[in-house]
Amino acid sequence: MIDSEDRLGFDGLSSERFLDSEAASVILREAADKAVEDAEPPPEPPLQPMVFIYVVLVAMGGALFGLEISNISTAHELLCNHDFASVCGPKAKSTAFFQGLVTSCITIGAFFGTATSGIPQERLGRKFTLVVASVIYIVGVVIEIVSPSYAILVTGRILVGIGVGWFAATVPMYIAELSPSSIRGRLVTANQLNICIGILLGYVVNWGFAGGASPPSATAWRWILGVGVAPAAVLFFAFLLVTPRSPRWLAKQHRHEEARQVLLSLRGDYPAFVEWELQGMISATTESASGWAKLREPAAMRTVLVGIAISVIQQIVGVNSVNGYAPQILVSAGFSGKSSLTLSIVIGVVKVGFVAVALGLMDCLGRKTLLIGGTVVMGASMIVLGVLLDKYSSDPPTSVAWGSASMLFLAMASFELGQGPVVWLLMSEIFPLNIRGAAMSLGSASNFLFNFIVMLTFPLLKSPHALGEGGVFYLYSGICFASCVFIGVFVPETRGRTLEDIEQVFRRGTDRKPASSAAVGLALNQ
Structure with a gap:
């Protein structure tokens, strides 16, 4: 234990100058780690029903993301076949580039949405x-439904993308911050499950x-795009009236009593565990730097570069080429x-x-x-798919068609076992508070x-003048x-691991499990 006269509690540090000292912060962490390296956390309480309800509601935001990925290809085809001239102008022509742009412009909005989402998340x-x-998304969909021109249609798609981007960046992080560590993987994976449901x-x-059997109407594409309203x-009212604030966000705002009350509602009547978990959150917020300024630190930079790399990989393996262009x-x-x-x-x-x-496997296999x-498995299935599309490019027999479909099914199945849920889960876990x-x-x-790049370039890459139908899947496989x-x-x-322990992995540069930062917080306040 640390002597009382040497103790540095979170509610009364010896001076404001100490808080501003990076060196003192390091000394604090090293001393605390040494003091509690043998400490054991209290037993984790059972999952409370309200946590499950909150996770289901929050994860439904992912369904809107999935819906927008899959509905645009058919909506675009109907637009081109039935209503193209009235919306895009009598001289406009549907080209591979135009198809890629209409399909992918939502990701332009999502890019700007995710790039700016940190501001509302923190404020x-x-x-x-x-x-x-939810409001941004609804406004964008309404604009799509009533759009009288191509420019307004694209504007609506970009607004929808901004809303989707805020959902995509916030939902997994929010679920991770509400979830107990023992089943956090399963609960955050509910986001990817809802994306697939969408x-x-x-x-x-x-x-x-x-x-x-009957031909679609000229306005069918508007109804397809309007389904998400x-x-x-429903989600707007659920988020506004039902779901709680994130306890970790409250702890970062120094609203510790509110964070404690939220944790009690999430963990049940287990005050010892709640206090242990809360002190871990408080410990993680004692850093002198935060937000964009802290990104310059080596440990933070390592974390961010890994997060960016896995998020880019998730897209350039080509999954949204299939999601967006499956019928074609x-x-x-x-x-x-x-x-x-x-x-x-x-x-x-x-x-x-x-x-x-x-x-079911996330917290068992890792x-x-x-x-x-x-x-x-995804890479192997895409090689076979590429060979079938290459070898039988014209009038393929039924057996080959079903072989191609089977490889497509296998590629998507393996993506949803790995890249799909795991990447969003890791990004919600590895970044320090x-x-x-x-x-x-x-x-x-x-x-x-990179979602935008993949969806924009797929129609171009699969043309006979580029990589061809099979060649593009060879690229994805590699x-x-x-x-x-x-x-x-x-x-x-x-x-x-707790979210605070994961932060220590990157800080120490090792995958060895360190002393829990929640226990650090308790020791410093005893």
Whole structure:
């Protein structure tokens, strides 16, 4: 234990100058680590029902993201076939570039949304960031529905993207900050599960408007794009009236009593554990620097670079080429237009099913095992898919068409076991509390920037004058295998650690599990 006259409590530090001293902060941490290295945390309480309810509500924000990924390809096709001249002008022509731009412009908005999301996350908190994101999303969808011109349609898509970007950057972080560490992986994976449910819903809506026996109406594309208004309105009221503030955000704002009350509602009547967890949060907020200023520190920079790298990898393996262009890929494989819409629904079902499997395995096998294993299988399936599309580029037999579809299913299944849920989970875990908003903004913005690049370039790359139908999947496969090397070397295993302990992994430069920072906080306040 630390003598009372040498003790440095969080509520009464010896001087303001100490708080401003980086050297003193290091001494404080080293002394505290030494004092409590043998300390054991209190037993973690069982999962409270309210935590599950909050996670379900918050994760539904991911469904809007998934819906917007999958519904645009069919909406664009209907726009081109039935209403193109009236919206885009009589002289406008639908080209591969135009298709890529309309499909991907939502990611332009999402890029700016994620890049700026750290500001409301830190000033308004996670809860009210999601409230405002719901409003932005609804306004954007309404503009899409009534758009009389191509420019206004793109404006609506970009606004929708900003809302989606705020959701994407905030939802996994918010869930991670509400969740107990023992099942945090499963609960944060609920975000990816909802993204896949949204993708499936988008495919079902596409089929409903374009896959039936009767020809779709000229305005069907507007109805497809407008489906998200109702769930977004429900989420607006849920975020505003039901979900709590993040206890870690409250601790960072020095609103410790409010943080304690939120933790009691999340953990139940276990005051010893609540106090232990709260002191860990308080300990993590005693850094002299925070936000963008702290990003210059070597340990923080290492964390952010790893987060940016895995978020970029998640996109450049090509998943959103499949999510956004699944019907067209299946037509290239040999299926009819209506059959491709039906099989797109199967892709959505596969994605939901396998992310549900990942949800059960996340806290058992660990993050790295699923990430590397899923990426290897995805790369292998894309090689086979590329060979089939290359060898049978014209009039493929039925067996080859189904072989291509099977490889597409396998690629999406393996993505949802690894890259899909694990990357967003890791980004919600590895960033230190004092830079979490800024770092999550950078990681998510990088994700959407490369999402935009992938979706914009796919129609161009698969043309016969570029890589061709099969060649583009060879490219994605090579990226899959190369990324496994990076993951194996630079990404730590975070299973079973508190968010504060994960911060210490990057601070110490080792994957060895350090003394808990929550115990540090308790020791310093005894």
